[in-house]
Amino acid sequence: MSEKKHHVFQRVGDTPIIPISAKLLVIFIMLLLLSNLLTNFITLSLSQRKVIQLTNEILVGQLKTLYTTADNQYQISLYSQDEETSLSALRETAESDFSQNHSLALGVRTDGSILFAEARNMLGAWYRFSDEESLATLNKNLSKGQTEGTVSFKGSTGDDYFGVYKYHPQWECFIIRAELRSDTQDSMLRVMLIIVPIIIVFIIIFLVTGIVMFSRLFANVRHITSSLYRMQENQKLGLIDISDAPNDDITYLAASFNSLSSNIDNLLTTFQKFVSQDVVERAYSEQAINLEGKPRDLTILFSDIKSFTYRTEVLGNDIIDLLNVHYDKVIRIIQSESTVTSRNKKALATTQDNSRGIIGSIIGDAILGIYGLKDSRARKSVDAIQSAWEIIEATKDLRGKMSARRQQIESERKLSASELRVFDAVMLEVGVGIDGGEVFYGTIGSNDHMTNTVIGDRVNSASRLEGLTREYKVPIIVSGYVKDEVLSQKSLEERYKFFEIDTVQVKGKTEGMKVYFPYDSQFCDSALVDEFEIYEKALKLYYDGKWKESRALFRTCTMPVATVFLDRMGLKKAPEDWSGIWTMKTK
Missing domain, CATH: 3.30.450.20 (PAS domain)
Incomplete structure (x- = not known):
């Protein structure tokens, strides 16, 4: 049990705080x-x-x-x-x-x-x-x-x-x-010599009595001052414990402060729901937010709901409720603590390590997560991949609950056509794209209205990679930057493997980039490793222009992504100017 230290004089900066009791x-x-x-x-x-x-x-x-x-x-x-x-x-x-x-x-x-x-x-x-x-x-x-x-x-x-x-x-x-x-x-004088010692004795008695009385009378003031001093040191508002305080005007001041503190805390909580956590922390500590920004080395996660237009048409206004259920889990995952996670079919068991990312923006069915703001270390890409897999698992868990509900209803009666369409619409599937590198992060707008944002080619790239998940029928696609950053940590080599999916030239770019599937042994079936080994051999033959041999291997691969290349090659030979780079016509 730690011993509390009481100081007669405390300081706020260079200013000594003299107790009112003194x-x-x-x-x-x-x-x-x-x-x-x-x-x-x-x-x-x-x-x-x-x-x-x-x-x-x-x-x-x-x-x-x-x-x-x-x-x-x-x-x-x-x-x-x-x-x-x-x-x-x-x-x-x-x-x-x-x-x-x-x-x-x-x-x-x-x-x-x-x-x-x-x-x-x-x-x-x-x-x-x-x-x-x-x-x-x-x-x-x-x-x-x-x-x-x-x-x-x-x-x-x-x-x-x-x-x-x-x-x-x-x-x-x-x-x-x-x-x-x-x-x-x-x-x-003789009378004075008799009176003075008596006076001194009484003064000492009154002084001791006064000190004891003031000490008890102002104990509540010292308690309130100590609480405020701790808040000042921690730069965090809290409540003053007045459960044992006397019924006087000092306690009334403390109660008024508690009321104000609660109101400010409620405002901060509400404020934090609309802006990113780092903005709230900056506004609280610096007392102001300026229109400024700077280049940062960050990892960007972009997640989008597949077939969202169809789901909106079927569900109408109820799509908002579905989005809120989905985002409640996704936002918690992105903003939760960095964890080492074990796979569990019923729940995700986590042990706290350090902070993950923040929410950059939410646009309809798409959400942007930013990692590395507090510490641009290699761990940020690991956090992004872990968040991505947890988002996939959370969505899978939601689909499982919807399927169980459908089976329960079907055991009682037959579903109508409209009900079947609704159940089909709520079976959410998401894709996640992750890229990283130097981006601009800061506050833009005007003094009347401003927003915190992240701008840069890596942000657009994360969105493009998410779009490729539909093309290649995999839940997550990452860039070479993310792969290299994760594998730079030798302790993670056994857990993470990166399998090359393709070399593509996304729309708006003039050069091709390799894209990867991030295999996580905590979330993925080990049988996938064998499948991807076959896939990578077929992919190499595909790059080399040996499409006939590549087709033969792709046919032995049971993963849906293999059908993409079989459809792409058909029965044709590789073009004479073949570079191995596939140009995407859509975002």
């Missing part, structure tokens, strides 16, 4: 990451603002406590005349509320001097409020009657603080409760 997965990952980043950024920003807001609220409460303490300590200092002790108590009160590493409480006079300063971890000494800009803002607000609010300022070392303040008129200073901004950011 695109959607990338988009899904990007949106997921972007969503998480933006959400976390917004959350952290809002959280930081909220933390600052909450811190300010806490600082306001602590500032109130500190302010109240300042009131009390001011009164105490007036009574005790000990300002330093009161300020020390004020610093202790501020320190008791510190929660951050760098919490700060200041008493800043309007000129920037420091009344008191207390911090958990003092960043530099506070001798003066160094942020002149913030101090100016505080003084400006004070001049407007605003004695409290929020404040942001920089320390002596450049550190950024934020907090709340309230002006104390007795101490004549701004009491400030502040926190180092970086302490709050450090808190947020």
Whole structure:
């Protein structure tokens, strides 16, 4: 069992085909990451603002406590005349509320001097409020009657603080409760260090879940794409298996494709019935048929029904049905696979080898077969002869069936005169002529209407040879070209023998040609060999002008062809200018 190979990226020509599931997965990952980043950024920003807001609220409460303490300590200092002790108590009160590493409480006079300063971890000494800009803002607000609010300022070392303040008129200073901004950011950073791993874990979980879901969701798409890719590679339309596909729009597209594929296949099947197979293949692969052709070395088979005019007169329109029965078998034989065939009285047993020929044309009772289009090897003449004998056998089989039917009816009643004529008319006999060589094969006509055809002297010769089968009373006649091509294959010498029939000058020709009967041991009786040996001896005497001796031998030959020469010679002697060539007066 062959293992299927799945590729992430396939190519049509030089163009890579990127799966839509991969695109959607990338988009899904990007949106997921972007969503998480933006959400976390917004959350952290809002959280930081909220933390600052909450811190300010806490600082306001602590500032109130500190302010109240300042009131009390001011009164105490007036009574005790000990300002330093009161300020020390004020610093202790501020320190008791510190929660951050760098919490700060200041008493800043309007000129920037420091009344008191207390911090958990003092960043530099506070001798003066160094942020002149913030101090100016505080003084400006004070001049407007605003004695409290929020404040942001920089320390002596450049550190950024934020907090709340309230002006104390007795101490004549701004009491400030502040926190180092970086302490709050450090808190947020610690929160982020906890949140980020959690986010990463969830992203991985969602990614794995997304991959699994997309894989299942787009399994049908991959199946459809693989089917289309195979069709593209094989250059052959087919149907996509959607028996297990889900009921969605992708499956609907596949079903629509199957419908279109079936319609095209039906059109091709119909098209192929009217034109030769190679034209259909060319139209499918090249997408166009041009008016062109070229010389080809081919073998031509021509078959015709004998006494067709008489049969048409007797059968009338029923001749069409008879022709269809006959052509159904003949066309199958010509277009079937090249075979090694054994003779069987009931049927022809065949084993497939390779392709035979195509139908060149059908004109009434005549059919033209062309061999060697796919491969102009010597086998083409063998295929033509094999087809010819199978056509003869198929016709013989049809006659046998008609005879059996006649006997069945005659066993029940007597046939009328008209019925006897009908049975006589359906007893088909055909002749087959085969020749080969260089011919023109291609498409002729116009862009509006064209036809595929084969033109050349060898085509006409095949037709003439078929006509000679009536003259010489043999079913098949072939040319020297066919004989030489078949006998060039040493493996076929035992099966095929070629017996010379005559040397004739057919109508329209100026030179004589030898014509042969193709003996096939698979189809012919072995007794024919002995008969033809006598025939060939008589024929040689005939060629040599020794007609008296030739007549004597021909009389010992029981084959019908011998009577042709006996009638031709009569009791006469050979003419003085005798060349051995017989000139045919008719086609």
